[in-house]
């Protein structure tokens with residue numbers, strides 16, 4: 001950890017335009033984030049020793065999860081489509097004296113030839129922001145050697161019925177609870193945050209993972225959020241559809 005004074009740490013933290021993560025720094029300095037990610041980190045259930053492992057944190061924002069994995073010994077690459085200067089990542093990396101690499105990239109453009117493969121891929125709080133969630137999971141599949149952890153907003157407990165009004169999906173349509181469905185949020189119709197797009201129910205989240213060649217474990221849910229651990233698998237029937245969707249259909253295929 002670099003030898004920064006309290007005033008230097010405070011100045012680095014204050015210079016960040018917006019903090020998403022509450023992060024704890026030396027000299028008792030705490031970032032004014034929108035939420036404290038410590039509880040979510042505990043649900044990731046990662047081994048305390050990640051030495052020798054490669055971790056990819058997609059949608060890293062201020063990097064809380066990336067820095068925690070580095071602290072456990074992992075080699076970490078953090079990806080976000082945001083310019084690092086818009087987030088607290090650069091300030092936190094400087095304060096921690098971290099080696100985590102920040103790659104500004106869109107999840108749709110992630111390339112295993114450039115980044116290599118990872119033992120653990122974290123995909124937390126990103127899926128429901130995407131216009132193409134299944135494409136994103138397809139992009140993550142070749143990067144993932146062993147474990148994908150996905151966390152998302154889900155619509156089971158909060159299905160939007162009007163602007164910022166909602167009802168549990170089971171009240172609206174009890175028979176849909178275990179069927180894979182997702183709510184689409186057109187810009188400005190149901191929600192003030194135009195970055196929220198597709199909100200799956202838990203069954204759809206697990207089904208999306210299976211369609212992208214991951215074996216999903218059981219979901220851990222709380223409020224309107226769900227977390228799923230998934231393992232990469234190879235199934236020729238599913239792979240055939242993944243491949244055909246991106247290519248051309250030939251005679252006899």
Ligand SMILES: C[S@@+](CC[C@H](N)C(=O)[O-])C[C@H]1O[C@@H](n2cnc3c(N)ncnc32)[C@H](O)[C@@H]1O
Nearest residue numbers: 059060061080081082105106107124125126129
């Ligand atoms: C709600 S924040 C989640 C931050 C962190 N992973 C967490 O769980 O606390 C979503 C992050 O995903 C990033 N993001 C959204 N769409 C993206 C995309 N298409 N490619 C890469 N990053 C994206 C945003 O910039 C933002 O930092």
